[in-house]
Amino acid sequence: MFRTTLGAFALIGGLLATSPARAAGEAIAIPNHPFSFDGVFGTYDRASAQRGFQVYKEVCANCHAMRLLSYRNLRELGLTDQQVAAIASQVQVQDGPNDEGQMFERPGRPSDRFRSPFPNQQAARAANNGAYPVDLSVIAKARNGGADYLYALLTGYADPPPGVTMGEGMNYNRYFPGHQIAMGNPLNPDQVEFADGTPGTVENMARDVATFLQWAAEPELEQRRAMGVKIIIFLTILGGLAYAVKRKVWADVH
Amino acid sequence: MAIGLHDSDFKNPVIRWVDQRMPIFTMMQKEYGTFPTPRNFNYFWNFGALAMVNLMIMIATGIFLAMHYTPHTSYAFDSVERIMRDVNFGWLIRYVHMNGASMFFIVVFIHIWRGMYYGSYKAPRELLWMLGVVIFLLMMATAFMGYVLPWGQMSFWGATVITNLFSAFPFVGDWIVTLLWGGFSVDNPTLNRFFSLHYLLPFVIVGVVFLHVVALHITGSNNPLGVEPKGPQDTLPFHPYYTAKDSFGLVIYFIVFAGFVFFAPNFLGHPDNYIPADPLVTPAHIVPEWYFLPFYAILRAVPDKLGGVLLMFGSILVLFVLPWLDGSPVRSMRFRPVARIAFLLWTVCFFVLMYCGGMPAEEPYVTVSRIATAYYFGYFLVILPLLARLEKPLPLPESIARAVLGGGGPMPAGAAAKPMDKA
Secondary structure: OHHHHHHHHHHHOOOOOOOHHHHOOOOOOOOOOOOOOOOOOOOOOHHHHHHHHHHHHHOHHHOOOOOOOEHHHHHHHOOOHHHHHHHHHOOEEEEOOOOOOOOEEEEOOOOOEOOOOOOOHHHHHHHOOOOOOOOOOOOOOOOOOHHHHHHHHHOOEOOOOOOOOOOOOOEEEOOOOOOEEOOOOOOOOOOOOOOOOOOOOHHHHHHHHHHHHHHHHOOOHHHHHHHHHHHHHHHHHHHHHHHHHHHHHHOOOO | OOOOOOOOOOOOHHHHHHHHHOOHHHHHHHHHHOOEEEOOOOHHHHHHHHHHHHHHHHHHHHHHHHOOOOOOOOOHHHHHHHHHHOOOOHHHHHHHHHHHHHHHHHHHHHHHHHHHHOOOOOOOOHHHHHHHHHHHHHHHHHHHHHHHOOOEHHHHHHHHHHHHHHHHOOOOHHHHHHHHHOOOOOOHHHHHHHHHHHHHHHHHHHHHHHHHHHHHHHHOOOOOOOOOOOOHHHEEEHHHHHHHHHHHHHHHHHHHHHHHHHHOOOOOOOHHHHOEOOOOOOOOOOOOOHHHHHHHHHHHHOOOHHHHHHHHHHHHHHHHHHHHHOOOOOOOHHHOHHHHHHHHHHHHHHHHHHHHHOOOOOOOHHHHHHHHHHHHHHHHHHHHHHHHHHOOOOOOOOOHHHHHHOOOOOOOOOOOOOOOOOO
């Protein structure tokens, strides 16, 4: 058994077997959820990501910042300049100092970063029972399982199984490491009303916001994959040529 | 040769003019054109050239990253994400650099493995080998400091764990740690000096690589048979034979590289490094980058801190004396039936250690790490010295040409020492 295991490791070549991403954490199996961006050729479902932004704006943004994103980035989701300007102008951002040396509030512009709900981490903790609502800008890259994990987490709230004692103010979640999460169940049926008629089920909202957060974390994904396909095709042809040259050069000495 | 102008063979008047005054064209012609190279290389001999290309890719992408990166604890994480989002093709440059580090270690691990399997470290190539170990150590230091720069959770805690190792040394330990940190904890001065050194060390590597190549071109390359070339029938000019072969290997390497960069750029990374560094929150499991895992496993296999640190450094330093531990005159493992099995088992142990290093420090991984660590050192310190006396090697081929061409006589005229077309 031991020898077989050793042999298997050697075959796998260590690389696949030992990716540290897989190494950390008592693994709670995260179910695979089908997303539009899965696989090698997947792309972002723009409508889903737009609805996801709506979920973020109306639900998540009450506690969670996304300080790495700007309103102008929303154009990549298919929103028009006018729509982006309208979204940005809904928030008040602090600017200044002006010529009198005073800070002042003004409506947001597309070039502004997403406004954070709290001025600093201490304020965020104070308002949330000591727990810090993490920034969601790159959350899909910062968790094992990525968007699958986010979907599982958002749909994973349940009553604690018998025998499990919950800490004060904690909520049971099937997929959160340790199963006790400070964040209350954020999504309830019909909490968000989608303009395109998509039913506001928890699953729909979770899928849409997971898509939005995946896009926020990897806005370059589509460009990256498209370029990758071209480069792999190019390199395959070049490799064939290089091999032919090598064969020709070596033909007289073998 | 008269004092004054070099006697150049080049016909092109411009090249000739330069070459007479500074014979770099003659040198290149000698070292990379007609350079006699054993005719029997397999594809393992591509990896030196691949490592050279990889080093250049790392330096090129690194210079562009440094133009946009801010080495400050408050801005480092955000500046990296700004590169990913707002810098034109910044995501490409960063992912190439990030995965380039992993590719570099893949390539260099194979390069070192090839040297060990075919006995390339043996006389007269001991110094060549030792310079290679120096490059490997410099690479590890560079990679470690580079991983700290994005200032994510694994950056910070990896830096904390690894720098703390030096405190195990008696008397000077704490002093070394303070010097590394630039203070009394991993903080902004640490990040600043790591950035500075991360920019400096690659150029030191370039210098040692140059010496590595110089030493190589004195002794000439080893080969899969481990038998020295005895004459022109055993060698081929480097160009076009090995330039062609290396070119093909290079494209294959680029395909693997592109696979990571474009389709799985974060596969070899750790998700925690996309969480900004927080000195108040310790990650559940602090793991180094995959290429450090075998050495990390050796560190953790020893219950004593100083012992673990010494063994971890020892696992690399032992390579310096490998040429003298292995006294067998036969280079290639092809002709060493027992040593071959012992070495392949050592290779398995390396991967086992890599696996255990990524696992939490608990059973059964600790015991497995200890067994693998014992074999790792046992191979160098016991098995190789013993086998040098006890093992009966298989008969060596008379010459490379005879082995490769299958009992044939000397090479067909013209093929072996085909002169290269002059520029």
